Amino acid sequence: MLDRFRFVPARLLQSVPVVFGVTILVFFMVHLLPGNPALTILGQSATPERVAALNTQLGLDEPLWDQYFLFLKRLVTGDLGESLTYQAPVSGLVLDAIPITLSLLAFALVLSLVISVPLAALAASAPGRLPDMVVRVFTLLGQGMPQFWVGIMLILLLGVKARAFPVGGYGMTAAEHPYYLFLPALTMAIAMCPTTIRSLRASTINVLGSDYVGTARSKGAAGIALFRGHVLRNAAIPTVSIIGVNLGYLVGGSLVIEKVFAIPGLGSLMINAIFTRDFPTIQAVALFVALFVIVVGILTDVVYTAIDPRVDLSSKERA
Amino acid sequence: MSIDQAQPTGATASGHQSLVPGVPLLRVHDLSVGVRSGGRTVQIVEGVSFDVDPGQRMGIVGESGSGKSLTLRAIAGLLPKPVEVLSGGIEYNGADLLGMPAKKRRALMGPEIAMIFQEPMTALNPVMRVGDQIAEGPRRHLGLSAKAAGELAVQMMARTGIPDPARRARAYPHELSGGLRQRIMIAMAVSCGPRLLLCDEPTTALDVTVQLQVLRLLERLCEDTGTSLVFVTHDLAVVNQTCSELAVMYAGHIVESGRVKDTFRQPRHPYTRGLLESAPDFDRPDRALVPIPGFPPNVSDRPHGCPFAPRCGYVRDHCTEAVPPLTEVAPGRLAACFESDRLDEVLA
Numbered sequence: 001m002l003d004r005f006r007f008v009p010a011r012l013l014q015s016v017p018v019v020f021g022v023t024i025l026v027f028f029m030v031h032l033l034p035g036n037p038a039l040t041i042l043g044q045s046a047t048p049e050r051v052a053a054l055n056t057q058l059g060l061d062e063p064l065w066d067q068y069f070l071f072l073k074r075l076v077t078g079d080l081g082e083s084l085t086y087q088a089p090v091s092g093l094v095l096d097a098i099p100i101t102l103s104l105l106a107f108a109l110v111l112s113l114v115i116s117v118p119l120a121a122l123a124a125s126a127p128g129r130l131p132d133m134v135v136r137v138f139t140l141l142g143q144g145m146p147q148f149w150v151g152i153m154l155i156l157l158l159g160v161k162a163r164a165f166p167v168g169g170y171g172m173t174a175a176e177h178p179y180y181l182f183l184p185a186l187t188m189a190i191a192m193c194p195t196t197i198r199s200l201r202a203s204t205i206n207v208l209g210s211d212y213v214g215t216a217r218s219k220g221a222a223g224i225a226l227f228r229g230h231v232l233r234n235a236a237i238p239t240v241s242i243i244g245v246n247l248g249y250l251v252g253g254s255l256v257i258e259k260v261f262a263i264p265g266l267g268s269l270m271i272n273a274i275f276t277r278d279f280p281t282i283q284a285v286a287l288f289v290a291l292f293v294i295v296v297g298i299l300t301d302v303v304y305t306a307i308d309p310r311v312d313l314s315s316k317e318r319a
Numbered sequence: 320m321s322i323d324q325a326q327p328t329g330a331t332a333s334g335h336q337s338l339v340p341g342v343p344l345l346r347v348h349d350l351s352v353g354v355r356s357g358g359r360t361v362q363i364v365e366g367v368s369f370d371v372d373p374g375q376r377m378g379i380v381g382e383s384g385s386g387k388s389l390t391l392r393a394i395a396g397l398l399p400k401p402v403e404v405l406s407g408g409i410e411y412n413g414a415d416l417l418g419m420p421a422k423k424r425r426a427l428m429g430p431e432i433a434m435i436f437q438e439p440m441t442a443l444n445p446v447m448r449v450g451d452q453i454a455e456g457p458r459r460h461l462g463l464s465a466k467a468a469g470e471l472a473v474q475m476m477a478r479t480g481i482p483d484p485a486r487r488a489r490a491y492p493h494e495l496s497g498g499l500r501q502r503i504m505i506a507m508a509v510s511c512g513p514r515l516l517l518c519d520e521p522t523t524a525l526d527v528t529v530q531l532q533v534l535r536l537l538e539r540l541c542e543d544t545g546t547s548l549v550f551v552t553h554d555l556a557v558v559n560q561t562c563s564e565l566a567v568m569y570a571g572h573i574v575e576s577g578r579v580k581d582t583f584r585q586p587r588h589p590y591t592r593g594l595l596e597s598a599p600d601f602d603r604p605d606r607a608l609v610p611i612p613g614f615p616p617n618v619s620d621r622p623h624g625c626p627f628a629p630r631c632g633y634v635r636d637h638c639t640e641a642v643p644p645l646t647e648v649a650p651g652r653l654a655a656c657f658e659s660d661r662l663d664e665v666l667a
Contacts, residue, residue, distance in 0.1 A: 211441040214397050218436075219456040219507070220428040222421070229455070233446050308446055309491040 004305050006314035008298060015294045022290040023075065023283075027068050030282050036060075037084045037277040058084060071283065081280035085273070090284045093269060098288065100170060101254060101265035107181050108188035108250065109243070115189060116196040120235075121227060123197070124204035135201070139194040147253050151187040151260040158183060168262035184261040191253060192246050199242045203235040210234075237308050244300030248293040335430060335512070339413040343370035344547050345394065345515055350407035352389050352398065361619050362405060364390050365571040368645075371564075373514065376541060376548040378562035378579065380555060380594070382615055386571040387551045388437075391517050394549070395434045396424055411515070429456040433508035435537075437520040439500035443492035449500075450476070450488025453507045460511050475506040479536055498529035502536065509540055516541065518550045522557060534561055555598050559583060567591045570616050570626035573645060577652040585665045587654040589631045592662060625656070633658040 038054040039046055055061045059070070074081060080090040123135040159167035171180035207213060208231060216230040258267030266285050273281035305311045338344070352364035364386035371377050381387045392398050394409055396416070409416045411432065416424060428434075433456075436442040444452055453475055454468035463471060469488070476484035479502040492500055501521060508516060518537070522530040538561055541548050550562055558565055559579060566576040567590060575588035586592040593611040600606055613630040616622055622629055624639035631638065637657055645655040656662075 209399070211436060211438055212444040215434075215436060215442045215452075215504070215507070216444065216455075217397055218395055218428055218434040220425040220459055221455070222425055225459075230444050230447070234444070237446075310445060310493050 004312050004314055005302065007305075008302065011298050011301070015298075018294060019287070019290065022287060023072060024068075026283050026286040026290075027071060028064070030279050030286075031064060033274070033277060035277050037279060040276050041084065071280075075287075080284045083273075083281045084278045085276045085281075086278075090280045093281060094266070094284045094288060097264065097266045097269045097285075100263060101251075101258070101267065103177065104181055104185055104188070104254060104258070104263065104265060105247065105250060107178065107185035108192065108254075109247065111185050111189035112192040112196060112243075116193050116200060117232070119193075120197045120200035120204055121231075123201045124208060124235075127205055132201075135197065139197050142190055142194040145190075147187060147191045148256050148260055150190050151184065151257055154183050154187055155261070168260075170263050170265075181263070184257050184263060187257055187260075188250055188253060192243070192250060195242055195246060196239060199239045200235055203238050204231060207231050207234045233307055237304070240304050240307065241300055244296055244303075247296045251289050251292055335514070336412055338373060338514075342410070342413040344373045344375075344412060345371040345549070346408075346410040347390070347394065348408040348410070350390065350393060350409060351405040352386065352393050352402060353405050354401050355403065355405070356401070360405065363402065363571055363618050364393070366407070367568070367571075367573050368407075369566055369573065369576060371515070371547050371549060373547055374541075374545045375564060376550065376562045377564040377566065378550045378552065378558035379566045379568055380552060380558055381568035382553060384615055384618065385568040387568045388519055390568070391434075391519050391549060391551045395428070395432065395517055397434070426460070429460045429511040429513065431513055432515045432517065433511070433513035434517040435501075435504050435508045435519065435521045438524050439497055439504050440524065442504060443500055445492055447491075448489050449492060449495065449503045453488075453503065453510050456507065456511045471510065472506070475510045476503070478509075478540075479503075479506045480532075481506070497525055498533065501525060501529075501533050505533070505536060505540070509544075509546070512544065513546060515547045515549070518548065518552075520552050520554075521550075523552070523554070530557075531560075537561065555583075555594060567594070570621055571618070572626060572642075572655060573653075574627065574656070575652075575654045576645070577649075581649075581652060583666070585663070587648045587652055587659045587662050588627075588656045589633045589658070589662065590627045592666075593630075595666060633661055 036051070036055070037058065037060065038051045042050055042054065052061070059067065062070075071081070078091070080094065082088065083090050083093055086093060119135050119138070123132040126132055155167045158164045165183045166180050167183075169180055171177050212234075213226070213230055216226055221229060254265070255267035255270055257263075258265045259271050262268070266288065269281060270285040272278070273285065301313055305313060347370075348368050350364060350367045351362055353360055353362040367386070367390055369377065379387045379390065389398065389402060393404050394416070398404070404417060411427065416427075443449065450469060450472045453472035454463075454465070457463045457471050458465065458468040461468075473484045473488050476488060481487055481499060481502050487495070487499070492503070495503065501524075504521070516537075521537070522533050525533060534557060537548070540546065548562065550558065552558060562579050564576070565579045565582050566573045567582075567588065568574065569590045575582065575586065575591045577587075582591060583595065586595055590611070593609070596609040597611055599608060611630055616626055616629070622639065624637075624641055625631070625634075625643050628634050628638040633656075635658060643655045643657045645653045648654045648656075648659045
């Protein structure tokens with residue numbers, strides 16, 4: 001049984017060169033940004049002499065290649081460098097922000113499933129009928145609305161008008177966090193739902209017409225028991241990979257959403273770092289996002305293998 | 320077929336209805352199945368009637384598209400959308416299956432009526448262990464615990480001749496051969512001890528060598544427990560092997576019915592005769608095979624009068640004027656043919 005999960009260590013190993021490539025891309029693309037950290041830090045009081053002095057102090061006057069190798073050397077030892085703006089180790093900043101962003105993503109994922117699964121089941125139970133039409137219109141709307149706009153609308157409706165939720169921030173205590181994260185998570189869930197619902201609806205219709213569902217019916221199964229026992233897991237198989245891809249996109253989306261809701265996660269950290277040309281912080285966040293996407297990819301395959309006993313990614317012939 | 324023959328079957332008999340004396344176990348009466356779309360109705364099965372007594376084994380034979388499988392699915396309540404029962408009745412043990420609430424009807428599926436499907440490759444849930452799939456029915460209908468139902472599943476697998484059943488119960492369908500999967504299907508079907516087993520070409524997808532084993536198994540299980548069988552197939556040899564009664568379907572109608580032996584010896588409908596003459600007979604390898612000319616009519620474009628008339632060697636003018644009714648042509652023999660009396664030849 002566990003044999004089928006042998007692919008995980010190999011996949012982790014394969015991701016090392018990918019991460020290496022990401023460091024190259026991230027490092028040089030950051031330095032393509034117009035502007036200069038010294039200029040930003042000094043602001044109005046910048047004179048060419050002071051800028052040059054600060055550049056030397058920050059090590060920014062070294063050749064780019066040397067800077068990259070220094071960055072890489074430190075990275076291997078776990079040192080992400082000092083933030084240029086906060087004058088503090090980047091690793092501390094990133095480590096503080098990671099749990100916030102991850103819990104936001106997890107919350108969004110759970111919400112999107114809670115919304116998608118019943119709606120997809122409802123739509124698939126009577127294709128072409130009214131509930132199906134309504135769900136299809138909903139998915140179309142969901143796909144058409146930009147995420148940041150959905151966020152602003154939710155703030156307006158549920159935050160400002162109905163006063164049901166806070167309009168931003170993360171809350172002070174652990175008990176407050178889910179309450180504060182609800183609206184941003186809902187915003188991201190709404191972005192994820194359309195593709196999930198479409199995929200799940202289509203695969204559920206497919207599964208409902210399959211022979212084995214006929215067999216289950218011939219055993220007297222119906223309704224929720226039939227859906228839970230025989231339909232959902234089979235219908236989920238193609239949807240799992242779509243959710244995996246979506247989650248990857250969503251980290252990118254969370255950058256903007258965190259800004260809209262003033263959540264002190266990776267997104268806010270990243271956007272502030274970009275505005276101040278805080279190179280080490282940008283690099284660290286970008287690196288983490290890349291790692292996240294890689295891990296989600298592997299996790300997707302793990303879930304895929306877990307729910308479908310026929311999948312064997314470990315066998316030599318397929319690799 | 321006396322009622323005494325029908326013993327309670329399966330592991331527990333507690334959940335079973337008692338048989339109503341004097342009525343057949345299954346009565347299909349003037350059943351029509353088809354599709355209604357807009358104002359138009361297409362009939363696929365037209366006015367089919369037959370009875371199955373307790374312990375009786377009935378074969379329904381016909382070409383693809385003759386409506387035999389839909390007749391069976393109508394009995395099981397598993398017609399694929401948008402096909403539906405248009406008119407007629409189906410009674411199980413005296414109770415009207417079509418009129419009863421869906422929940423009550425579902426409660427019969429398993430302990431009273433069970434079905435075996437044609438394709439063991441696709442008829443099992445690919446992401447569920449086969450033991451759990453067998454245990455599902457007993458858990459639902461016999462109120463067994465997960466553990467007891469699991470043990471029953473292993474017993475059932477042993478009874479269907481699956482070697483090493485305890486280990487195989489933990490296998491997924493794709494890990495088993497077609498023959499084993501069909502045995503799993505059979506174990507699943509008989510797990511609640513049904514009185515009526517509906518088989519939809521259960522051996523068609525199997526190798527010939529495995530076919531015979533599966534047929535023997537079905538036969539043995541039915542004999543042991545007095546279970547009635549409705550066996551749909553296009554294979555006459557399989558019917559000869561397994562069934563005592565025969566109904567031949569053509570273009571949605573039963574064209575001939577009677578005991579298998581009598582019908583095979585002296586068919587009284589030209590279509591039955593054509594079927595028999597077009598199938599090879601290993602006892603008489605020198606006999607020439609005679610195919611039936613032409614094709615079965617399209618469902619939406621059936622000919623006026625007898626549906627078989629355009630392909631029939633015995634056709635007369637009146638055949639195309641009215642549909643011949645299914646009438647008794649000899650004791651226990653029914654045929655829907657105006658010219659049935661001309662078919663008096665005995666096939667050796």
